[in-house]
Amino acid sequence: MKSRQFKTLLLALASVVVLGGCGAIVAQNPSGTYSPVNAVAESNDSRVLLKGADVVAYFADNKYSPGLPQFSSQYEAITFRFASAEHKALFDKAPTKYLPEFGGYCANGIAYGIPWGGDADTWKMIGGKLYIFGGQASKDAFELDEKRNLTLAESYWKAEVAGSNSFLQRVKRMILRVPHYQSGEDLSRAVAAAKTKAGGGKQ
Numbered sequence: 049m050k051s052r053q054f055k056t057l058l059l060a061l062a063s064v065v066v067l068g069g070c071g072a073i074v075a076q077n078p079s080g081t082y083s084p085v086n087a088v089a090e091s092n093d094s095r096v097l098l099k100g101a102d103v104v105a106y107f108a109d110n111k112y113s114p115g116l117p118q119f120s121s122q123y124e125a126i127t128f129r130f131a132s133a134e135h136k137a138l139f140d141k142a143p144t145k146y147l148p149e150f151g152g153y154c155a156n157g158i159a160y161g162i163p164w165g166g167d168a169d170t171w172k173m174i175g176g177k178l179y180i181f182g183g184q185a186s187k188d189a190f191e192l193d194e195k196r197n198l199t200l201a202e203s204y205w206k207a208e209v210a211g212s213n214s215f216l217q218r219v220k221r222m223i224l225r226v227p228h229y230q231s232g233e234d235l236s237r238a239v240a241a242a243k244t245k246a247g248g249g250k251q
Contacts, residue, residue, distance in 0.1 A: 072088070076215070077214055078126055084212065085126055086163075086165075093120075097126050103139065107173075115131055123143045128143075150179070153214075154181050155198070156187070158204055159198075159200040163217055164182070165182025165186065168180065170184055174194070185232070185236065189238070
């Protein structure tokens with residue numbers, strides 16, 4: 049590793065400790081097989097997935113729906129919340145059926161090996177599986193070449209991200225970028241160009 053990259057990595061790791069905080073590190077890195085996860089600490093729950101979004105609602109109702117603390121379940125030391133007792137019962141019967149892919153992180157970020165972001169209200173079902181995105185811009189970028197990006201995300205998740213420490217993996221791939229890396233600005237331009245082309249060249 050080049051000296052400059054190494055120094056940047058050390059600074060980034062220091063930032064993780066100072067800015068990330070132990071609570072966030074613990075929340076995102078459970079010891080079970082479904083890890084790391086896009087989770088937060090809230091009240092008495094040390095690890096609430098997707099800030100409490102009802103994961104069953106995406107499948108059963110085709111919509112994002114906030115869950116309620118009174119309808120909660122634990123899976124792999126992670127708290128899942130649901131909008132109703134019925135949804136909780138469905139999850140308890142077959143939890144793995146309703147798990148978001150890539151731990152609920154932004155699928156577009158995972159295509160770059162980066163477990164970061166993931167807004168519960170920006171999502172898509174692909175092949176019967178739930179994918180979360182870090183906002184509409186990230187979803188648009190992913191859909192520029194959905195098949196390729198999905199293949200990349202699955203590859204990086206299996207090879208690097210699954211079972212890793214989310215903060216260390218994030219720092220690693222923000223410094224040692226993947227060969228196909230594109231910045232947010234690059235992706236925004238590509239999305240704008242694609243929309244212009246789809247509209248017949250009209251702005």
